[in-house]
Amino acid sequence: MKSFDLIQPATIDEALAAWQPGASWLGGGTNLVDLMKAGALQPDTVIDVNRLPGLREIETLSDGATRIGALVSNAELASDMEFARSFPAIAEAVLSGASGQLRNAATVAGNLMQRTRCAYFQDPNAACNRREPGSGCDARAGENANLAVLGWSDACIATSPSDLCVSLAALDAVVEIRGREGQREIAIADFHLLPGDTPERETALQPGELIVAVRLPAEARQFAANARYLKVRERTSFAFAVASCAAALQMEGGRISKARLALGAVAARPWRVAEAETLLAGHLPDTDLFARAADAALAGASPSGANAWKIELARRTVIRALTLAAAGTPARMPALPASPFGELAGELAHV
Template sequence: MKMFDFIRPASIDEAIAAWRPGAAWLGGGTNLVDLMKTGAAQPDRLIDLGRLPGLDRIETGAEGATRIGARVGNADLARDADFARRFPMVAEALLSGASGQLRNAATVAGNLMQRTRCPYFQNPETACNKRRPGTGCDARGGVGDNYAVLGWSDDCIATHPSDFCVPLAALDAVVEVIGPNGAREIAFADFHHLPGTTPDRETALEPGELILALRLPAAAAEFAGHARYLKLRDRTSFAFATVSAAAALKIEGGIITGARLALGAVAAKPWRAAEAEALLTGHAPDAALFDRAAEAALSDAVPAHDNAWKIPIARRVAARALALAARGTPARMPALPASVFAAEEPAHV
């Protein structure tokens, strides 16, 4: 790998000051370091955020919003009992991702910033508009399993690989950032960009901006009783989603009074299905309703590759996730989180 400067700032101000074009923030490094090895990422400066103070806390304020510091580890967040109780589908999504070792190293902010696992993006010898704007897209006409069916463009058909981001999108998370021009907040729905003609612009972060924290609003915890994350994959663990869905319901007196639904691995961002949510609200939960909602969630879907099969399977995953949510959040985290085989194994104690 090419030579680079390694900076380890002791404060956020130092970190911001250390940034310049060509620099990259280093969180857990579970994705960036791989990309540096393949040559897909070639930063000339790495700014290690590992020593920054105050970014490793999970705090719930008086008004009920929960703030997760950027450096909190994925495993630590998932295993935080209070957090998992209030936001069970977020914990389930976290535990369904990667492996135990990777979850220990990875950070929550890094999870938002992870890059697509499109094989053409990852290999610098290929044409990729995301990696090098204007070169084209070798994924079109190429091989691979994880391409989009929603929100893609002629310039890019890649999907966002995160599990964690899918329930965050459903729950209206907020991203707190800081940069050379001060601090600001970005609504989760606006954080990740669809590719359009600028697939290299993946997020709303401006150059030099840094994620400080994620915030889940108090209202997000109101779904705790009926919230599930469901993930299809080509093996039982340690695989990116084929399709996933985060579904959360508020059910009062047998009627859905609030619904949240987001899909993963179908687009360049976690796909919030607002139409489906509207369709669910005010009705009694049943299979036919969930099918209609799932239909609505995928109504704009078009295969970007030879992946037309992904559209019906995404519908079924969405409907199943809603059905699982309606059944109620399990008392204990399943041993195979987010798996259709969750019932096969004894639950975590």
């Protein structure tokens, strides 16, 4: 690991003042320290934000919105009973990610900022436009079976690895940001950027800006009775998604009155398509209807390499997630959160 200066500010203002080009914020460290060990990231300065006050609360605001402090750990978020009851798809998404140990350390803001798992990004000896602009993309002719099928460019075909962000995208979360110029907000839909010609620009954050909270609007609670996250992986647990989907419905008299849908692991950001949601509204839940929504959600998908199979897998994941959401949020978190195994068959169905 390359050496760095460690700064441990006591206030947000001190932290913002300490930032300089080449600096990284350190939260839980589960992604940053790992990538620093690999040599993929080599910050000159690491600013430890763990001592900043006021960033560890989950609170309900006067307008009914829920505000999650940037340093709330993934485990604290998912195990907060009131939060998990109100936003079951988010809790399920969080619990389907990483391991118990990692979720205890990893923060909510860090989850938004986590880097792609593309092997060429992680390998400092590989060409990667995202890590080193202009160096090329070894993934295009390399191991790309699990890379993007939507929103990719010639410069970069990486995917976002986050589960949490997929569920946040479905529920219209807002990211609260502090910078030297003051406070601003970015809708989660605009937070992660598609690669285009500048894959090194991964988020809408300006240099030196810091996430201080993630907010869910009051309306997001209205999906609590029919909200699921489904995550298809190469093994049963502790694996990144191959395809995932957050599905949240509002039901009235057996009909879908409102639908939210976001896909994960298919693009550099959570993938949400308004047409797929509007065509569900007003209808009875039905597999053919869900298939049409899935087609709309995957509209424009194309393989970026040996990954055409992901398009069909993602389509089926959407249909299954909608089927699960329509059946209702389980009374208790499934033993295997977000897993396609187990729960439907009523007993152990995985290997």
